[in-house]
Amino acid sequence: MIHKFPSRKWRFIAVNVDYAEVLKEEAGICHLLHPLSSTMNFNIGTAFWFATRGYGEVVSILGDDGGGMHGRQEQLRFAAVGTESGAGVADVARIRMQEEKILRCGTTGCQRKAREECTFHASNFLGGRASLCLFHNHHRSSKKNKNETKKNEKDRRINAKADGDHRVFPQRKKKGMMYTSLARVVLVGIGADEQMAGYGRHRVTYERGYEALRLELKMEKSRLWTRNLGRDDRCISHHGKEARFPFLDENIVSYLNSLDVTDLCDMSKPQGLGDKMILRLVAKHIGVTQCSGLVKRAIQFGSRIAKCSDVDRFCSSRKASGTAKQTPKVSTNIKNKQ
DSSP, rough: OOTTSSSHHHHHEEEOOHHHHHHHHHHHHHHHHTTTBBBBHHHHHHHHHHHHHHHEEEEEOOOOOSSSSHHHHGGGOOOOSSSSSTTOOOHHHHHHHHHHHHHHOOOOOOOOOOOOSSSHHHHHTTTTBBBHHHHHHHHHHTTTHHHEEEHHHHHHHHHHHHHHHHHOOOOOOOOOOEEOOOEEEEETTTTTHHHHTOOOOHHHHHOOHHHHHHHHEEEEEEEEHHIIIOOOHHHHHTTOOOEOOGGHHHHHHHHHSSHHHHHHTTTTEEEEEEETTTHHHHHHTOOGGGGGOOOOOOHHHSSHHHHHHHHHHHHSSTTOOSSBBOOOOOOOOOOOOO
């Protein structure tokens, strides 16, 4: 988008929220979700609520300082290599980087200088599946030495304090400039998956044939207003912002309904290519090529709210149930008796 619209000022706001803040706003979000009350709806609604609040850290997009968006793209999942003959050399190299799940960082001693955050945190962010560079592999294997270093640092601080030493010890890097978006209109992509077969469950339905998939899409479109629109609109408008849904424009909906399901998707192709095929082709046609091969990831999973919420509610993501009722936790303050 920067290259396509260079005269426009782009500002990427990274919204990183502690789970403690989620619990603080839980009761209010559940009120906005009513009459929906499932854990899945809470996770989705929470992601929308914090994202559209628009408060977060301004991230450099051009990445001159090594902490820009270039390194963050390594966390994204693209379509598999070799699935499209038209892919260029640069695209193939980038996709292979995604498949290998190699994260880049800017830690001193690391050869990959595309991000400032340590890849230990990024690896944990991806569930420990990410490969680390040689520099971090070496340090990951010496966890015992790391713990000893922390203990020695703590002892040194204690001794320095006792000796009246006022030296300044290394501190954690402070966050960048915090910013609250002033935008009053939010563009939401709801309706694309329901109309163009973007969900993973659509591939399961496709096993029964395209006719079954056509009926599935028709059913999902008919329930869209009760399942998604009310919930998301209430969470977004709570911040005084207006939600607009480009994929639900009357002309877009009418045109998509006039097409056969085989024109909308090709389930014989892998994820990132066959699902929402018509939308990916349009994206490439208008020059938005980089994100046209991204694999679908639901907002509750991409934002990691589902993982935190499931562990908190069910003690494990595997034990979690998206249909379980979300009941806000009530915290009680116990006053000391005089």
